[in-house]
Amino acid sequence: MLTASMEGTVTAARTNDLPSVDEIRTQLERIVSSPEFPGVGRAAAFLRYVVEEALAGRGSRIKGYSIAIEVFGRNETFTQEDPVVRIEAGRLRRSLERYYLVGGRNDPVRIDVPKGGYVPSFSWNTAPAEHIETVPDPTSPPRSSEPWWRARRAVLAYVGAALAASGYLAAVGLASYAPPRPSGETFPDRPTLVVAPFANLGDGSEAQLYTIGLTEELLTALPRFKEIKVFGRETSKSLPSDVDASRVRDELGARYLLAGGVRASNDRLRVTARLLDTSDNEIVWSQDYDNDLGSGDLFAIQTDVARRVATTIAQPYGVMAQLDAANPSPDDPGTYECTLRFYAYRSELSTEAHADVRHCLETAVARYPTYATSWAMLSIIYLDEDRFRFNSERGSEAPMQRALRAARRATQLDATNTRALQALMMALFFNRELAEAMRIGEQALATNPNDTELMGEFGTRLAMGGQWERGAALLDRAIALNPGGGGYYHGTRALAAYMLRDYPTAVSEIERADLQKFPLYHAVAAVIYAEVGMMDDARREGEAFVRMRPDFLPNIVAELEMRNLQPADTARLIAGLRKASMPIPQDVADTGAGVGITSDLQPR
Structure with a gap:
């Protein structure tokens, strides 16, 4: 039964064209019963709790502590050092975002949990039919001669005043309410x-x-x-x-x-x-x-x-990426969060992070189909299905073809986008179109000579193609400009040092590379350690590699053919793997004929 104050809230809500309490509850049930919403875990309980608390006028009491106790069964000793609420809130936000892209695309009411807190926001998913003619076109410029930002602030101030007068803000937690994004918008918010x-x-x-x-x-x-x-x-x-x-x-x-x-x-x-x-x-x-x-x-x-x-x-x-990763903006968290996750994945190269980033980016390109950077990152993720065997999906289109298609889509959308050119270079390289890959790489470097992500990647591709000295020089630049970057810089630099017979540098760099979850790291470490006589370490790394990629060595010829190593380099690496006691098939000669390189330590 509704209280008197809550009845007043409902009336005010209808007057101001916002969903009513009944409409919000109906939408809540629609979400939690949908097959597009997770049926496992505590997502449904989490969402029910915050929505009902907000509708009861207790939005100000929705805190991590209360959620931990009421939803996740923690006791009164719970502290913020326990990350369960933050982690599950992130999952809930992503689940809601995906729901409204798929099953809930045409639902009348939208429920979100904006970042920066746990109080839900409620809005119309689409404008009610009887009011369509009175809603201004969001793509039209303001008629006022004032700057656009002043006009926007005036509109928001008017809406905020109206809502506050109705009492609806306090009752359902709309203090964090953000207007729905116009359907015609093609780019996500970025820093x-x-x-x-x-x-x-x-x-x-x-x-x-x-x-x-x-x-x-x-x-x-x-x-x-x-x-x-x-x-x-x-x-x-x-x-x-x-x-x-x-x-x-x-x-x-x-x-x-x-x-x-x-x-x-x-x-x-x-x-x-x-x-x-x-x-x-x-x-x-x-x-x-x-x-x-x-x-x-x-x-x-x-x-x-x-x-x-x-x-x-x-x-x-x-600096900006690190700050946003530690304290993300509440504006459009979903898509920019994909960018942060992508670079975090590139720093560790794990199969678990790969699956999460792929889902995030596929959602992002569905929401923003003309955003070139997301297509470029998705191309690299698809490529990793093929070259690293990360979470390969069966379908009518092979991962390599999906990678090429996504990269070309990115460059068509923005021919000067460094990440798009990098993705195309990588896809062409692993499709064994070496000359064209190098041409695109040079073009990308000219587009932004200060991009350390590109420097590291292009340096790796140059090295693998036989230009070890130039590749090492680019990697050194990337490390100098970004000393706190991903371990793959150091891992690839270690491989280049090994091929250049600079073994002290090879050992130093491989020990600085923190890629324990990345199988090929262990293969390169084994080769380097064996070369300098550290046989116990070589055997340990070799065993880790075989355990993580048992399919690699039995199919080493096929695995290596996609990489563009010179025959002499191929022979040297195969001999190095044998020296590290790796079980190379007996019918594979150390001549390198018809075989490609075994290692692509670079996380791209």
Whole structure:
């Protein structure tokens, strides 16, 4: 039986064109009884609990502690160190996202659990028919002469005031309500960055010229990283160099602000750069760059500083990605979370993470079919089904063909997307189209020479194709620019050092590679350890490899043919595997004839 206050809530909700309590409960039952919603685990109980608490007007009491006790049966000693609620909340969000893409696509009511809390939000999945004519076209520009962000804020303020007056916000937890995304939108939200004009902190005209040039160089280098969005030159020029971060957040909706200053003194030039989180004005990264004006020209200096700043903050494993992984934005968590998961997977190369990322990216391209970066990442995931035998799916189309199709789709959507070109290079390489793969790799590197993910991958492909020295040099650059990157940088560099007969470096790099879940890591480690006489370690790594990939050595010829090794390199690796006591079939000669390389330690 509804209380009087709750009855008032229902009436107000209908007046403001939001779902009623009965409509929300009907939708809840529709979701939990659907075959598209997980029938195992506690997802249904989790969803029922938060929805009913919100409908009862107890949205403010929905916390991790109460969920742990009421849903997961924890006792009163539960603390936040127990991650069960956070983990299950993430699974529930992904389950809801998938449900509304498949079985619930045409459902009238949408239930979400926005990130940043556990209070559900309720909205119409589609506009009610009787109100369609009165809903403005979301793709139409505002009629007001005001900037778009001011117009949007005015609309949201009006809606928020109306809802608050009705009492519905407090009753059903719509404080975290986000308007449904327009169906015509083709790109997901990504981390957004505004570059403020760098300030001239000195008196000289040279420093003033440098500040202008540096800002321009940054606005050229940063947008090459497609995983982020960068506001353009006109926006940057309209801001003062000391713009307040809260203004950037409120008026532009950007999460990050890059600002800084330049000071010239005699022949010395110091550039200070800092990255701020606009939600709380916190400086999350800062760096000083000192240059000698007498040892280089001004343009070369500003280009180098811009490259270093852009690579540090915007690359896939850079400052912004690390911050978002630790504290993701509540805006559109599903699709950008796929990006973060993809790079986390690339750092460990495990079959478990592969399955999770594949599902996430397939959902992402269904929701945003024209987003090139998601197609590129999905191509690499499909390729890993083939080359690593990760979670291979049976179907009418082979994994390699799915990888090629997804990569070509990505490059058709955005011919300058570095990740799309990388994916196409990789698919062509493993399809044994070496010359074309190398051509695409060179094109990708020219598109963004600061992308360490691409450097590591292209360096690996060059090395495997016989250019070991150039491949090693690119890997060294990737490691220097991204010392905290994935272990596969070090793993592939170890293999290159082995092939170049630099055994101390090979041992050092393989010990820095943390790829225990990746089978081919153990094969390369076994070869290196055997070469330097560490036979106990070689046997241990060889046994781990055979245990993880028992199908590899009996089919070594077929496994190696997809890789483009020179015959002499192939022979040397096969001999190295035998030296490590690996059970190579007796009919496989060490000549390397007709055989490809056994190892692709690079996680791509």
